[in-house]
Amino acid sequence: MTNSSYVLPVEQLKANLKTKPNDLWLHQPTNGEWKSYTVAQVVDEASRVANALLNQGIEPGDRVAILAKNSYAWMAADVGMMLAGIIPVPIYSTASSDTIEYVIEHSGAKLCFVGKLDDCSAAEKSLTNIPVITFPDSNGNYQGAQSWQSILDSSAPLASYHTPKADDMATIVYTSGSTGKPKGVVLTHGNLGAAAVETKNRMVGGEELHRMMSYLPLAHITERSVVAMTSIYGKVELFFSEGLETFVEELHHCQPTDFISVPRLWAKFQAKVLAQIPDDQLQEMLAGEGGDAVAAAIRDKLGFGSCSTYGSGSAPISPALLEWFHRIGVDIAEGWGMTETSGLACSNQPFTVEGMGTIGTPLACNEMKLSDEGEVLIRGDAIFTEYYKNPEATAESFIDGWFRTGDKGVKDENGAYRITGRVKEQFKTAKGKYVAPVPIESRLATNSLIEQVCVLGAGRPAPMAIVVLNDQGLSKDQIKANLEQTLNETNEQLESHARLDRIAISETTWDVENDLLTPTMKLKRDKIEAFYSATINSEAESGVYWVYQ
Template sequence: MKNKPNDTWLHQPTNGVWKSYTIAEVIDEGSRVANNLLKQGIEPGDRVAILAKNSYAWLAADFGMMLAGIIPVPIYSTASSETIDYVLEHSEAKLCFVGKLDDCSAAQASLASIPVITLPDANAEYTGAQDWQSILDTSTPLDSYHSPKAGDMATIVYTSGSTGKPKGVVLTHGHLGAAAVETKNRMVGGDELHRIMSYLPLAHITERSVVAITSIYGKVELFFSEGLETFVDELHHCQPTDFISVPRLWAKFQAKVLAQIPDEQLQEMLAGDGGDAVAAAIRDKLGFGSCGNYGSGSAPISPALLEWFHRIGVDIAEGWGMTETSGLACSNQPFTVEGMGTIGTPLACNEMKLSDEGEVLIRGEAIFEEYYKNPTATAESFAEGWFRTGDKGVKDKNGAYRITGRVKEQFKTAKGKYVAPVPIESRLATNSLIEQVCVLGSGRPAPMAIVVLNDQGLSKEQIKTNLEKTLSDVNQQLESHARLDRIAISETTWDVENDLLTPTMKLKRDKIEAFYRSSIDSEAESGVYWIAQ
């Protein structure tokens, strides 16, 4: 970054107007704010939280604190007051940066007893808060930068907590640096300019790590988004060369296309003489006219969805990683058709293997070593120096891994047989009508699937016929004890706001099970039916 201070780095929209920042401008703002923190009595090694949506100031605060040796502690902008309280108390945060939030009430209650600095896009008043701009106007940059050792703490990142309280993952400068170098080699190598949308939460280590990597090691410009309402226009403005998303959003892109043209008709057009032009037009309409590198992570993506996008020239490389692996740890990059549906091979800085039970184990330079103030959880998470990821997987003849589910996701039916839900969900998701799916069945006579559908303009009778065929087709592929006795259709979309998804779009299975308890317990229904709202 020292060698390119005047390069344009970040692009921030505000009420539809874009403003660009150079590397030098962002570092200057971050340095001034960090110097102000030091003058307030915050010391190197102290923790300071960031509670905000992605923005240029989020990164300026993050980088500025690291330059001063202060430990950033990101919090998801969608976090509940209970989570905010827990993270602030557990990390012993001395101050919190607050930006734009969809629901300010949770933050206002939690931040009443801690000093606050509001970022430029903050949309609420906080008692006694300091203002970002006023700090810039009255502060000078740091006289010198903190020079950390590889083993020094860089950040504490709290897991999104699909079950139980979040754990604070301690990541060192060495962990982040090792992941950075190897991820750069796979994603943004070369001298060409990369344009990337930063819209997945920076509070998640993968988004933050990729942003940091591209910022430090690649020739990259980052574009932020003001929200869902403006995202499509912002995506077209950015014209990304690289685009990373999560399975649910990839499914929404597919649904957007299929809402305009039935899939059968589309496939005929793609197979015709003008198929390449049709595919290019679809990519351009989606905002991918300049894109050549696509990725998906956070949760398993349906092989059928990967194949559908492949047919329109969108080759999605599936990646895998965790907070504990400093972000990306394994990926099908460079993309290969043979590797489609796998998470590819591990980064060169890491080693992976499978336990006798099929659990994915990993060790290496980018792998964390401790949970903050939780030695018991730390000890339980390692076996002879290997981190136990909790994911089950298989390895193919080419050395590529495929994730088949979570160790603890398996459930036992009333028949005493264990069922792994993820492979069944992947089979159900081959039906493009299904946007979200969760297979449940602990203690039930048979497993069942709850689904949320895309709107493709079909009648209820057409939907019922469609899903009955899917139910029959999928059951024919399953062992008898794993066959579904029903597909229940929910008209409630699962999202972060109703606490049925984590901030990284993973299913909260226990919450979904509790939400639909009456339907799960009912034996009056079978086949395909709608859940009474």
């Protein structure tokens, strides 16, 4: 049972409508022009769309999918369904047709909202047998679809709002599926409320106005909980992005006070700086008399001139990258959570220097501990209780009321946790010894040339690393010498059975489109292993070399 003392999202929305109806909330760019929406305007549109769903025969408890990139309409659809007791089922905008069809069929969704997509072909193929409502920015062609604007023009607001209980289902969030079919995580109103209240307390407490960018996928629980839900509970304005091409301009327009990202994007921010000035020269300037001014100028150029709170999550981030940003005054608090924990569950926020390299301490709504095998276990008001239509997976995931996260970790003397890898990511080499890849990847990632890294080696005589590089304008000879030094320094820190025999430099960047990353930018290790099977199995190369594929 969930602690009902937490204010539920619907209750908070009602309170916002009474206490701050005219406060600005959502900011949407369209072809470079910004339109801003107040709390009252968002709830009005949300309420009209929700009433239209009810009038079309969709009932409280029915499921409705959302397939779109982030926008104000995505948020309004989500809010509206909560106000009507309908269950939102987000789908990643990059999902394949097989995944779209699976999620819709498995969830029993009766309708799908569709918005802007980078590639509409999968959606157009998959949404032929389900009613569709298109968001204002939709760029696809869906037979018989209703438009968002036509719904607003023809519908009155809800006469009354749904009043959920803490244990009522609020949403089904399908995991990003790094292996196998995605599982539908059932989250209750109480789960979302607990996570949002405690995340707000850690990040945006008080009466000061906060501004945040919403650009990571809203289909992922971190963005939906840490950013979207926190904006409901805190004094927060959200700014959306039209895409990568306009992101930097939009970031400067937003002037965020709080900025959340993922390790790969933090590495790209670093590479952007180092493309302008070599790191050794930069460090000399930062250590000099005008170092603070240099750091402030870099932050301002990146778009962080007004930012005081920074976060990273979704995947492990290199401590060396955290330390590099710390030297320019960007104090990144690493956080950890899962879909099953309703988003953020543990964080080094408020930021402490001592906590760099850890995920900090659990939110007040959660308890965490380590099993005898070092697996992170968690329970509390924000933790889910079931996978949708999958009682076997649910039973396997809990032990004595504790959720088995699948992450291995350690706990330091300050009560802060450090994630050391996934339980199932360990592999056995031909020598019969187990190797944990994440700590090795973290050591390699101290080299700012390395943007992406994956350590593999199941059945090989020795582990190896495959890397994707940042472009810092170095020659191949310089790169080779640089990485050979990193290889030697890394191996000096490892036990003999874990030492790498090679670093392969990939000419192919890993991304969601080529299916080597999940939508939340986690490595798909099995896909990467299959993609590079020739070089993994080859004994002809050692040291540092390029892979042209």
